[in-house]
Amino acid sequence: MKRRLFVASLSASSLVACGPVKDQLTTSLHGVLDSAQVLNHAIIGTRGRARLYTEADINRDFRVNGLDTPSDQRYADAARDNFGAYRLPVEGLVDRPHTFTLAELRAMPQLAQITRHDCVEGWSQIGKWQGVPLATVLAMAQPKTNARYVIFSCFDKDESGIEYYESLDLHEAAHPQTLLALDLNDKPIDPDHGAPVRLRIPTQLGYKSAKWVRKIELAAAFPTPQSKGGYWEDQGYEWYGGI
Ligand SMILES: Nc1nc2c(c(=O)[nH]1)N[C@H]1C(S)=C(S)[C@@H](COP(=O)(O)O)O[C@H]1N2
Numbered sequence: 001m002k003r004r005l006f007v008a009s010l011s012a013s014s015l016v017a018c019g020p021v022k023d024q025l026t027t028s029l030h031g032v033l034d035s036a037q038v039l040n041h042a043i044i045g046t047r048g049r050a051r052l053y054t055e056a057d058i059n060r061d062f063r064v065n066g067l068d069t070p071s072d073q074r075y076a077d078a079a080r081d082n083f084g085a086y087r088l089p090v091e092g093l094v095d096r097p098h099t100f101t102l103a104e105l106r107a108m109p110q111l112a113q114i115t116r117h118d119c120v121e122g123w124s125q126i127g128k129w130q131g132v133p134l135a136t137v138l139a140m141a142q143p144k145t146n147a148r149y150v151i152f153s154c155f156d157k158d159e160s161g162i163e164y165y166e167s168l169d170l171h172e173a174a175h176p177q178t179l180l181a182l183d184l185n186d187k188p189i190d191p192d193h194g195a196p197v198r199l200r201i202p203t204q205l206g207y208k209s210a211k212w213v214r215k216i217e218l219a220a221a222f223p224t225p226q227s228k229g230g231y232w233e234d235q236g237y238e239w240y241g242g243i
């Protein structure tokens, strides 16, 4: 019994939280996970497809998680006129940088898929996400040959003013199920779930699916030398969140 409790608290302090927890145990466990992860990536990669579900499986009250919905002026400005004022720049190491309006994104071929979102906290929710395959947007922008990563900057910041961000390599970004999602369960994504545009990558853990995307940048490296590729990665999570 004692032993079981220990195991439970070990996982609670290392994996079962989208919160900043770091200690000895976390560090050593991450060491073990790191090697397992390298193996997973090599063997499974993201060539596989995430499982698709049916309408009957959908969780209609899709759980909300993560940092607070942005409420600052920058987000308020973008939200004006039903997000008519929103702009999504796709820039960096591309031959054809472009800034999208929401109308432009909606006019592009849309993909709808019912998939499961898995948070490392230990909960999952099934939802119908619709939007533009990220591969389409990347193809339009034409990444340069030295572009390695797609970096997503978000509108939200934590209490210390640190902005949420995420990154994928080009292979994961161009996976056919990776979406710039505009709709959740047949309605425009509501503010709490990441309006007006969020990343939805069902082959990866929940924290990779960046909400409130403000900018997409192609780059040869992470934004800073210290960066581990994302908000949670910088606090110890694995950069490769494949499931
Ligand atoms: N911009 C931003 N994206 C984010 C987060 C966040 O805090 N900010 N949290 C991540 C985590 S840990 C999870 S589990 C999901 C939660 O998405 P949901 O609120 O739609 O359930 O968003 C992910 N994307």
Ligand SMILES: [Mo]
Residues within 6 Å of the ligand: 018, 065, 118, 119, 120, 121, 206, 207
């Ligand atoms: Mo999460």
